[in-house]
Structure formats: structure tokens, C-alpha cells
Amino acid sequence: MQAEPTKSPVSLVGEEYEVEIGPVAHGGHCIARTAEGQVLFVRHALPGERVVARVTEGEEGARFLRADAVRILNPSKDRIEAPCPFAGPGRCGGCDWQHAKPGAQRRLKADVIAEQLQRLAGLTPEEAGWDGTVVPAEGDKLPAGEVPQWRTRVQYAVDASTGKAGLRRHRSHEVEPIDHCMIAAAGVSELGIEKRDWTGMESVEAIAATGSQDRQVVLTPRPGARLPLVELDRPVSVLRVDEKSGGVHRVHGRPFVRERADGRTYRVGGGGFWQVHPKAADTLVTAVMQGLLPRKGEMALDLYCGVGLFAGALADRLGEQGAVLGIESGKRAVEDARHNLADFPRVRIEQGKVESVLPRTGITEVDLIVLDPPRAGAGRKTVAHLSGLGARRIAYVACDPAALARDLGYFREGGYRVRTLRAFDLFPMTHHVECVAVLEPVAKGA
Numbered sequence: 326m327q328a329e330p331t332k333s334p335v336s337l338v339g340e341e342y343e344v345e346i347g348p349v350a351h352g353g354h355c356i357a358r359t360a361e362g363q364v365l366f367v368r369h370a371l372p373g374e375r376v377v378a379r380v381t382e383g384e385e386g387a388r389f390l391r392a393d394a395v396r397i398l399n400p401s402k403d404r405i406e407a408p409c410p411f412a413g414p415g416r417c418g419g420c421d422w423q424h425a426k427p428g429a430q431r432r433l434k435a436d437v438i439a440e441q442l443q444r445l446a447g448l449t450p451e452e453a454g455w456d457g458t459v460v461p462a463e464g465d466k467l468p469a470g471e472v473p474q475w476r477t478r479v480q481y482a483v484d485a486s487t488g489k490a491g492l493r494r495h496r497s498h499e500v501e502p503i504d505h506c507m508i509a510a511a512g513v514s515e516l517g518i519e520k521r522d523w524t525g526m527e528s529v530e531a532i533a534a535t536g537s538q539d540r541q542v543v544l545t546p547r548p549g550a551r552l553p554l555v556e557l558d559r560p561v562s563v564l565r566v567d568e569k570s571g572g573v574h575r576v577h578g579r580p581f582v583r584e585r586a587d588g589r590t591y592r593v594g595g596g597g598f599w600q601v602h603p604k605a606a607d608t609l610v611t612a613v614m615q616g617l618l619p620r621k622g623e624m625a626l627d628l629y630c631g632v633g634l635f636a637g638a639l640a641d642r643l644g645e646q647g648a649v650l651g652i653e654s655g656k657r658a659v660e661d662a663r664h665n666l667a668d669f670p671r672v673r674i675e676q677g678k679v680e681s682v683l684p685r686t687g688i689t690e691v692d693l694i695v696l697d698p699p700r701a702g703a704g705r706k707t708v709a710h711l712s713g714l715g716a717r718r719i720a721y722v723a724c725d726p727a728a729l730a731r732d733l734g735y736f737r738e739g740g741y742r743v744r745t746l747r748a749f750d751l752f753p754m755t756h757h758v759e760c761v762a763v764l765e766p767v768a769k770g771a
């Protein structure tokens with residue numbers, strides 16, 4: 326018997342549908358349905374608009390299609406002309422909400438948080454102790470059409486054929502050539518990365534520290550390529566990512582930048598993690614400390630501690646009798662955290678994954694916990710472990726509201742309730758948003 330030839334699914338890319346745009350969804354798009362009932366995730370649209378949506382990904386019968394709004398038939402009152410000349414369907418994928426007024430962007434983010442909390446944690450804003458708003462960073466409340474220059478770290482992709490640095494298109498490896506990124510911090514723009522020839526490089530990350538004049542570029546060469554001579558408009562240190570090991574090595578200058586937050590200087594080496602918005606580190610430290618209200622002599626955990634931002638802030642407030650244990654998986658970040666917090670004899674930093682290191686520490690009781698996991702969240706097992714440590718308060722710093730909502734559900738299973746939740750617009754023009762949830766044991770809150 327001959328096998329039936331398998332039918333390849335019929336691609337719908339390029340098809341156009343006139344649709345009514347429904348609510349915003351997590352990820353920088355809105356939901357619509359074709360007349361046949363197929364779900365579309367539409368970028369460059371706003372709720373309530375009538376648009377022509379052109380499919381960018383998906384096939385017949387798929388659970389959903391991705392599309393771009395290519396013609397706006399009935400614009401929302403929240404719509405503006407995108408201030409950035411590189412934004413729009415098929416163009417730079419860095420920003421999602423260039424076409425929305427700043428206040429509307431924050432309302433869209435608030436709607437996403439509310440929806441995730443409800444669906445994944447069964448929480449209303451009131452139950453989460455949240456006023457339902459997303460707060461702009463200090464100085465970012467600008468009139469429509471003006472854009473905050475907030476990105477202190479920009480990862481440029483290099484076009485292989487031209488050697489020019491640009492930004493990646495949405496869900497694509499293609500490079501959108503740009504001559505300036507509007508959301509880049511002044512310190513990044515001043516480097517003039519877009520004007521140089523980066524032939525042989527895969528990507529170039531530009532870093533402008535906050536609170537110091539340190540500037541750095543991190544080069545990722547294509548296999549076998551020679552490093553370019555880095556001649557920029559300002560002195561910078563240069564690092565290089567090893568193509569085989571992924572390790573980061575110094576080419577010239579300091580192998581780190583110095584960042585300032587909460588009155589301290591933090592060394593961040595090897596292009597490692599630091600909060601991107603210049604106001605983020607201080608904003609988050611303040612929110613976490615207001616939530617935890619640390620007392621002298623307490624014992625705290627800083628999980629996913631990076632170079633020690635929250636551990637330092639806690640150690641300062643817990644005094645000589647207090648103690649902090651930080652856990653971080655990145656080797657270089659751990660070295661930096663140990664260096665940054667060397668003046669606190671009762672701060673210890675352990676290297677490894679929280680899920681494996683924490684059980685090994687033998688710690689059975691702590692007073693306070695701050696956790697700031699990557700986008701995936703902490704997960705059920707880690708949350709269950711944390712819920713058993715008897716902390717009187719836990720501050721959860723989250724860059725993904727979906728992961729936050731899932732983990733809040735696990736914390737509830739572990740006997741914790743959300744006392745307050747605050748949301749900050751630390752990534753203007755994009756769909757990203759930062760939340761700080763403060764939890765306490767149910768028995769205490771009751």
C-alpha cells in the first residue's frame with residue numbers, strides 16, 4: 326500500500342483581512358478574529374480600531390495567525406503618528422507601542438497585567454493590592470510625540486552584507502538599518518555606533534553606565550572574523566564574546582562598567598546584567614525596601630541577585646547584626662557581587678542555580694526574601710521551597726507579568742497572599758513592564 330502523501334499546511338502569509346481590533350494581549354499585540362473565526366494577533370493596531378491586517382505568520386487551521394495592521398480604517402483616539410521613522414509593519418522590532426500615546430501605552434500595559442493576574446492567579450487588582458496603574462519613571466512623563474531616551478544598553482545587530490549596525494525586525498534575523506535609535510540613552514547615542522563599519526561582527530552591544538562616565542562595547546564576531554579597530558566618538562572599553570565558549574573577554578580598557586544605585590557603586594563586568602532604564606535600579610530598590618521594611622538584625626535572601634543590587638540595599642538597612650545570602654548563577658556576576666559587597670562581612674554570595682543551591686544551603690528560616698528571576702519566573706518548586714522558610718515578607722521583582730502571575734498562584738498554595746503590587750513603566754515604547762509584588766503569610770494578613 327502506498328503511503329498517503331502528507332499535505333503541507335497552506336500558508337496564509339500575505340493574506341489581508343479587514344477586522345475589528347479587540348483587547349490587547351501579552352506580547353505587544355491586540356486580538357482580532359477573521360470572519361471565519363480564526364484568531365489574529367495584530368501588531369501596530371490599538372483596541373477598538375478597524376484595520377486591514379496582513380498575515381505575517383501562520384497557516385490555515387492554525388490556532389492563531391500573526392499579522393500587522395497595514396491600513397487603519399478607523400483610528401483609536403489613542404493613536405499618534407509613530408515618532409520613530411524606523412517603526413511600523415515589517416520594520417524595527419524593538420518597540421511595540423510607538424503608535425500609541427504615552428498614557429495609552431501605560432493603560433495597555435496595565436490591562437495586560439490585570440488580565441494575567443486574573444487568568445493565571447485568579448486575582449483582581451483589589452485582591453493584589455494594586456491601584457491598577459503603571460507608573461512612569463521620574464522624568465519620563467512626556468507629551469505625545471516625545472520619546473524618553475532610556476535605553477542604557479542597546480544590542481545592535483550587524484547586517485552581514487553592509488557591515489552596518491541596525492536593529493532586528495520583529496521575530497526575524499533580518500536587520501533594519503537605522504541611523505539613530507530614539508529610545509537609546511544619550512550616552513549610547515553619543516557613541517555613534519550606527520555610523521561605523523562593523524564588518525565581520527554579528528552584533529555590537531553598546532553600554533552607557535548610569536552615574537559614571539563608563540562606556541563599553543561588547544563585540545560578537547562572526548566565526549573566523551577579525552575584530553575591527555574600535556574608533557568611536559568617545560573613549561570606550563571593548564569586550565569580545567568568544568564564539569565557541571560564549572565567554573566574554575577584555576580587548577581593551579576596563580573589563581567592567583561602574584553603575585550607581587541607592588548611594589553605592591556597583592561594578593558590572595563582562596556585559597553582565599544591570600537594570601536598563603537609568604531610573605530602574607533606584608526605583609526598584611525603593612519599592613522593594615518600602616515593601617519589606619527591613620529591621621536591624623534580620624536575615625534576608627536575595628535570589629537571582631546579579632551583581633548584588635538588592636543584597637547591598639538590604640545589607641545597608643539590616644545593620645551589623647543582620648545577614649544576607651545572595652544566590653546567582655552567573656560566574657562573573659558572582660565575582661562582581663562579592664567585590665561590590667566586600668565591605669559587608671555578613672553578606673555571602675553563592676554561585677549556582679537558585680533551585681539547586683538554595684536547598685543545599687540548609688537554611689530553614691529567614692525573615693525577608695527578595696527574588697528577581699529572569700523572564701521564566703521562579704517556578705513551582707522554588708516557590709514551594711521559599712514558602713516554607715517562614716519569611717515575614719517577600720518582594721518579587723518581575724519583568725514578565727505572566728511568570729509573576731503563575732508564581733503568585735504557587736505562593737498562594739504555599740500560604741502567602743499579595744499585600745501590594747506596583748507596576749513601573751521602565752521600558753517605554755515597548756510592551757515590557759516591571760512589577761514589584763510584596764507578599765506576606767496569609768495568617769499574618771488575616
Ligand SMILES: C[S@@+](CC[C@H](N)C(=O)[O-])C[C@H]1O[C@@H](n2cnc3c(N)ncnc32)[C@H](O)[C@@H]1O
Nearest residue numbers: 598629630631634653654655678679697698699
Ligand atoms: C533579572 S536579573 C536580576 C539581577 C539583579 N537582581 C539586579 O536587579 O541587578 C536575573 C539574574 O538571575 C540570574 N539567573 C538566571 N537564572 C538563574 C537561576 N536559575 N538561578 C540563579 N540565578 C539565575 C541571571 O544571571 C541574572 O543575573
